[in-house]
Amino acid sequence: MSALPLSGIKILDLTRVLAGPLSAQMFGDLGAEVIKIERPGAGDDARAYGPPYLVDPEGRETNNNAFYLSANRNKKSITVNIATLEGQEIIRGLAAHADVFMENYKVGDLKRYGLDYGTIKEINPGIIYCSVTGFGQTGPYAPRAGYDAIFQAMGGLMSVTGQMDGEPGAGPMKVGTSIVDYMTGMNASIGILSALYHRKVNGGAGQLIDVSLFDTVIASLSHSLQIYLVSGKSPPRRGTWGNGGAPAGVFRCADGELMLVVGNDGQFARTCAVLGAPELVSNPKFIKNNDRVANYTEIMAIYAGLFLRNTVTYWLQKLEDAGVPCGPVNDFAQVFEDPHVQARGMRVKVNHKFASELSLIRNALTFSKTPITGYRAPPLLGENTDQVLSGILRYDSEKIEDLKKQGVI
Incomplete structure (x- = not known):
């Protein structure tokens, strides 16, 4: 060696x-x-x-x-x-x-x-x-x-x-x-x-x-600070909401929370299909990522209601099968119990x-x-x-x- x-x-x-x-x-x-x-x-x-x-x-x-x-x-x-x-x-x-x-x-x-x-x-x-x-x-x-x-x-x-x-x-x-x-x-x-x-x-x-x-x-602070340098405006606090692709954030499910990041239009279409709401893809407010960013509060509220209908495990599996980035919100014990971490x-x-x-x-x-x-x-x-x-x-x-x-x- x-x-x-x-x-x-x-x-x-x-x-x-x-x-x-x-x-x-x-x-x-x-x-x-x-x-x-x-x-x-x-x-x-x-x-x-x-x-x-x-x-x-x-x-x-x-x-x-x-x-x-x-x-x-x-x-x-x-x-x-x-x-x-x-x-x-x-x-x-x-x-x-x-x-x-x-x-x-x-x-x-x-x-x-x-x-x-x-x-x-x-x-x-x-x-x-x-x-x-x-x-x-x-x-x-x-x-x-x-x-x-x-x-x-x-x-x-x-x-x-x-x-x-x-x-x-x-x-x-x-x-x-x-x-x-x-x-x-x-x-x-x-x-x-x-x-x-x-x-x-x-x-x-x-x-x-x-x-x-x-x-x-x-x-x-990277891109967050660069936003200020370009626009002269400090970005707001967003809690668990994402800063680029939309929608992105922590969503409460029937038995816990998961983190979702929809990074592009294709992922948005697949997420809407998983959630049983394909009609959202053709809504003029949500067609492109910039449209969803402009109407962030509305799309996040719609998604929040949809995720409550089933469990974390159910949604994670469906989203993973659809190729959408997501993950559970783990505590430290769950981190070391994760098979990938092991x-x-x-x-x-x-x-x-x-x-x-x-x-x-x-x-x-x-x-x-x-x-x-x-x-x-x-x-x-x-x-x-x-x-x-x-x-x-x-x-x-x-x-x-x-x-x-x-x-x-």
Whole structure:
């Protein structure tokens, strides 16, 4: 079997919480050696982000909770107090051997410790240094801190998410998951991979990558934001209604809900036939997609009445047979019960010290030549400190024990 795509790449990961750790986890999945730097005693802030926690053999909660476990597999954890001179020396020593340095401290924080890009590139000119921040390295908001929900609000995402005006519960709404963190992690990964390729083909030059959550959420609004740029008008919140093809949205059936997206005129004709209302196809209000968009409320109301006449299972089968895109509205349990999800192996099992069969979500990438076949459990706090310091920096056991006594590691 071929080596993983990023075998031989070494990542020094000083990121915490979610966006940065998700990106570093991606590199670990792809075969890079990822060395995660955590604070002695406390570790990554994510370890304190609430239950559920894994418990030790005595039934006591540990600092290995679901939030931390979601973003830190396939890494090594070492504890280093970067506020100490000795800790800073350790980080600079590791950086000298690294391909990539990742951090998500507030702008300027690491300069106080001699761990900023300018200092690190003097030690390692080829280093790819990726800074993940809320607002980026420049601009009036650069010094500010922030979290996912703040950027969903400030970047405009919440303005187009939620129930339509005039309906119960109308108003801006946060997306259920930390979607901006996830997208920022993906952007960081793309940036680092691009910089690694540039370094390989252009003479070994490293560089600084500036990735921000605020930039990411704005860019992610894509066609919604482009509507504003073209028309000068912000698109309204549409609840579960679609934004292009019509009709599209969640429809209540006799025993639950399904999501339907009618993407073109042919699909509309087939959906009307399934629903027992073929006459709708020749109605002047609904002949073309733009006609249906102009009369969206009316066609949605007609469809809503038709779907109530039978069950979710019945309609899904009929629509699938007709080649119309649709799907059930699943909760998380139903997601992992889905036979397609099971066939794709989206749940993987790893052996963790506190859970012999810990379930994780597999990486979404599938390679034909270099498949991701191994998943290591997210590390315990400082699990690999001795191994990394002795292996990379050649510290002997006496020096390591002395650093532990001083609280450096």
